[in-house]
Amino acid sequence: MNDPLIVSYSYSGNTHQIAKTLQAITSGDWCEIHPRHPYPMAFPKLLEQVKREIQTSCYPQLLPGASSPRPYPIIFAGCPDWCGTIAPPLASWLYRNDLSGKIILPFYSYCGGVVGNIRKDIAKLCPKAEVREPLGIVEDGGEPLAEVLRQWIIKNRQAGGTFQ
Numbered sequence: 513m514n515d516p517l518i519v520s521y522s523y524s525g526n527t528h529q530i531a532k533t534l535q536a537i538t539s540g541d542w543c544e545i546h547p548r549h550p551y552p553m554a555f556p557k558l559l560e561q562v563k564r565e566i567q568t569s570c571y572p573q574l575l576p577g578a579s580s581p582r583p584y585p586i587i588f589a590g591c592p593d594w595c596g597t598i599a600p601p602l603a604s605w606l607y608r609n610d611l612s613g614k615i616i617l618p619f620y621s622y623c624g625g626v627v628g629n630i631r632k633d634i635a636k637l638c639p640k641a642e643v644r645e646p647l648g649i650v651e652d653g654g655e656p657l658a659e660v661l662r663q664w665i666i667k668n669r670q671a672g673g674t675f676q
């Protein structure tokens with residue numbers, strides 16, 4: 513595989529755990545995304561802010577430091593499922609970077625609830641990228657995580673394109 517970039521936003525650690533395992537499997541480079549202003553700790557306030565950001569497509573500013581996607585043909589992009597879609601910090605990163613011609617492999621952590629059309633939501637943010645079918649992992653994926661990720665990568669290699 514060409515060296516991939518793995519980017520992840522995580523509020524409570526599950527998505528970073530998935531990203532870390534992906535890094536071990538792919539030997540890619542991993543960087544975390546951090547919003548400039550941390551989200552509230554209290555759930556009602558957090559939910560209110562998240563809903564507002566999603567409804568208005570008002571993506572939060574990010575701290576500098578996330579890697580540039582420029583050298584990477586393949587990008588694994590992960591975050592928690594928030595209210596049926598991707599968490600706004602990942603939306604912000606996807607929106608603010610030129611991802612033309614890249615293959616995006618989205619993954620998300622969720623608690624097993626209803627998920628919207630995450631692939632479509634991501635494709636809107638980076639219309640010139642090839643966005644593959646997202647992989648949903650319940651919480652941190654538990655013991656079978658590494659095998660689930662390996663199978664997902666094999667399936668995507670078989671799907672072809674420039675993903676080798």
Ligand SMILES: Cc1cc2nc3c(=O)[nH]c(=O)nc-3n(C[C@H](O)[C@H](O)[C@H](O)COP(=O)(O)O)c2cc1C
Binds near residue numbers: 522562593
């Ligand atoms: C504001 C908010 C909204 C959420 N919305 C959903 C949802 O719509 N569906 C779902 O299955 N889980 C939802 N969750 C649960 C998270 O996706 C889940 O806990 C995930 O494992 C968190 O990942 P993280 O540890 O990387 O932040 C939500 C959590 C929060 C805090």
